[in-house]
Amino acid sequence: MAVLIKGQHQLWILAGLLTIAVSAVAIYKAQPILFPEVTRSGELDPDCDLRAGPCVSQLNDAVRVSFAIEPREIPLVKPLHLQVSLEGIQADQVQVDFTGVDMNMGFNRVTLNDAGAGEFKGDGMLPVCVWDAMEWEAKVLISTGQGLISMPYRFITVRPGIPLPGSED
Structure with a gap:
């Protein structure tokens, strides 16, 4: 025994x-x-408003990255159409990684499809959040032969019926 x-x-x-x-x-x-190990990062543009339209960032004098989300109200748990346009750089792959600024929202990364001529498109979705308003950072991750480039964009989502923080409504 x-x-x-x-x-x-x-x-x-x-x-x-x-x-x-x-x-x-x-x-x-x-x-x-x-x-992922990022070799170069762009600056966060505080004037960027993805609800107003695409935001364009410069990595340097030659490289421009445009990022857009549709629909512009950026709803939660509904399909989002994502578009990245690149100028002055050749990408092997483009992904968008969504992270909560003040709350861990898990792994939310979307690989975009190469539409040609520096255009990358795809669909993604943001998870539900318990807060009335949530600040997010979308990092556009650009894989190149020289390494990974990260371009940050921030935006706020709100629950239906809740006014956007800072709005007059």
Whole structure:
């Protein structure tokens, strides 16, 4: 009986060690996906208003990035049409990564389709939020042969029936 209990004890220890090893490998493999290494970052434009139309940012004198979201009221849990236009740069892939500024909203990244001539389009969706108004940052991630470029854009979402913060309504 004592041999049987000792053998079960060793199996539980082995199972625990195996679980830890598998978890460590999964975390190691997911690291570049969840936290990609950015080689260059653009500046956040405080005057950008994605509700008014596309925002255009400059990485340098030669590179311009335009980002647009439709519909312009940017609803939660409804399809969003995303468009990125690039000038002065060739991209292998373009993604948009949505993060909550003041609240972790999980992994919300969309890979856009290459529409040609520097245009990238795709559909995404923002998750539901318990707050009446939520500030988001959309990072346009541009994969190039020279590395990953990140261009940040901020916007606010509001629940239906709630006025946009700072509006006259």
